[in-house]
Amino acid sequence: MQVVFYVSGAIAILATVLMLTRLNAVHSLLYLVVSLLAIAVVFYVLGAALAAALEVIIYAGAIMVLFIFVVMLLNLGETAANEERQLLNASMWVGPAILSAVLIAEFVYILSAESHGNFPAQVGPRQVAAALYAPYLIGVELASMLLLAGIVGAYHLGFRKVRKGAS
């Protein structure tokens, strides 16, 4: 398990450095997704399975889709066509693909060799939920208010843009 931790930590750092040095936003987003997946593996090894699942579903899934949506929305026309042509170019996706392949190898290794190795005790979803809805209930309420404020803010900003474009 030590090996899995260090390899995925190295992948996270490498993918983050590559993300910061890319010029194209889509390349950089691919590396960011790889970095988030590597950090999810680190979470699992540290005993936080629920956090690892949420990292993959919400961060690497939902938030990154928002980013990709906006990036694709911003460059329309000729640049978008060039972008599409580049997507089929091997030099663009081979780097993230190699890093993801290493992560898949780690996944298979964890599944096949689950028993041996000393990694921190798992704190399961049951414990997290029990603590979340008893002492941290006020935090859950505040998070719901924050999300509501986020929805209203995003709607407001998007709505004014549309109206300005129409007039």
Add this chain to the structure above:
Amino acid sequence: MIRDGFILASILFALGTAGVLVRRNIIFVLMSIEVMLNAAGLAFIAAGARWSQPDGQILFLFILAMAAAEVSVGLALVLRFYHQYKLLDADAASRMRG
């Protein structure tokens, strides 16, 4: 391993800070902020693993909710910015008008 988790979190946070300071494209700045939030979450998870308590994961859930709200508002601002200035350079908006 838990100590190394903290080291990894600090390295990622430093990389995110460098990204915010160096890159001028707003999309890259937002992505660097994501990296920094993620590093903070990793530090919480490592601290929770140190004492085998669920509190670290709960704080990570709150960071996740905050990041989702921040990204939705931030990307809406990016769209507004692009429609106003026709480019994504953060320095284009360095002067306030009011």
